[in-house]
Each structure stands twice: as structure tokens, then as C-alpha cells.
Amino acid sequence: MLFQATAFLLLVGSAVAAPTDPYGAPRHEPLYSEEAKPYQFEYGIKDEYAGTDFGQTEESDGNTVRGSYAVQxxxxRKQTVNYVAxxxxxxxxxVTYYGEAQYPHEYGPPVTFKPNTYGESQPSYRPQPIYHPEPSYQPTTVHQPEPFYQPRPYYS
Structure with missing residues (x-):
């Protein structure tokens, strides 16, 4: 009975003495503090040939961030997300959507690059013959090991 009570007290004592952080790492203050700075940015990309159309705008007063991004x-459909953080x-x-989803029964050819617009009938890239370099060194003969030496037995 005494052994069980001692074991129970040791168990409770170790649980109470355990740190509250499960990883046991001490808390550190940041090395420096920087006040929040307001900012604003915007970008957009639209390539009608490839069908790419997306962009984003975002601004912050140093505390609250407001923005929007859209993608085709x-x-x-065009998906637009307006957010506040x-x-x-x-x-x-x-999140809002503009337009109606289209699911065609037949798909067209894959998107490819535009043909050469410089008036040439041939592509501007001309393949070159494959280069096979010759080695600049002469291979040496392989070293042949000497026969294994076995000493004669010593008789006295």
C-alpha cells in the first residue's frame, strides 16, 4: 500500500511540475519590433490567345488588409474573391462568380503558339547536326595485379 501511495504522489508531482508548453521550449520575446506600414499594390495579366485572365489588388492601412483577386x-466563368483580414x-x-459554366461536348485543338509572323515559311530555329566529341585522352592499359605471394613454411 505504501508503494502505491508513493508512486501516486510521484506521478502527481511530475504532472504538476511539467511545463505547460508541450515542446518544453522557453518563450522568447521578438528581437525587434517594427510598426506596421501601409501599402498598396495591384497587378493583372490578360492574354486572349492563351485564355489567361487574372489579377489582384490589395491595400493595407497597417492593421487591416483589404483586397480582391479574380481569375478566369x-x-x-470568372471567379472574384473580395477579402478583409x-x-x-x-x-x-x-466569393462570387460571373457568367455561366460551359461544358462543350467536343473539345477543340490544344492551345499552341502562333505561327511565325516574320514572313518566313520556315521556322526560325534550324536544327544543327549532333556533335560527337572524340576523347582527348588515350586510355591506358588496365593494371594487372601481381600473383599472390605465399611464403614457404618454416621448419625448424
Whole structure:
């Protein structure tokens, strides 16, 4: 009975003395603090030939970030996401779609690059013959090991 009580007290004592951080790492303060800086940026890409159409705008007052991004989906719709992120509310997004999804029964040819527009009938790249270099060294003969030496037995 005494052994069980001692084991129980040791178990409870070790549980109470254990650190609250499961990894046991001490908490550190950041080496420096930097005040938040407002910013604003925007970009957009539209390539009608390849069907690429996307972009993003974002601005921040140093505390709250507001922005929007849009992308042309493969089914023909345009997806737009308007979002707000701050330390109190987290990331909140509103997703909207424009257009109606199109699922054709037959697919066209794959997207390829435009043909040469410089008036040439041949491509501007001309393949060159394959180069087979000759070695600049002369191979040497393989070393042949000497026969294994076995000493004669010593008789006294």
C-alpha cells in the first residue's frame, strides 16, 4: 500500500511540475519590433490567345488588409474573391462568380503558339547536326595485379 501511495504522489508531482508548453521550449520575446506600414499594390495579366485572365489588388492601412483577386476559370466563368483580414476578425472572404459554366461536348485543338509572323515559311530555329566529341585522352592499359605471394613454411 505504501508503494502505491508513493508512486501516486510521484506521478502527481511530475504532472504538476511539467511545463505547460508541450515542446518544453522557453518563450522568447521578438528581437525587434517594427510598426506596421501601409501599402498598396495591384497587378493583372490578360492574354486572349492563351485564355489567361487574372489579377489582384490589395491595400493595407497597417492593421487591416483589404483586397480582391479574380481569375478566369476553365469552364468560362470568372471567379472574384473580395477579402478583409485583420487581427480581430481573421480572414473573411466573399466569393462570387460571373457568367455561366460551359461544358462543350467536343473539345477543340490544344492551345499552341502562333505561327511565325516574320514572313518566313520556315521556322526560325534550324536544327544543327549532333556533335560527337572524340576523347582527348588515350586510355591506358588496365593494371594487372601481381600473383599472390605465399611464403614457404618454416621448419625448424
Amino acid at each position: 476559370l476553365p469552364d468560362g 485583420d487581427p480581430y476578425g481573421g480572414y473573411q472572404a466573399e
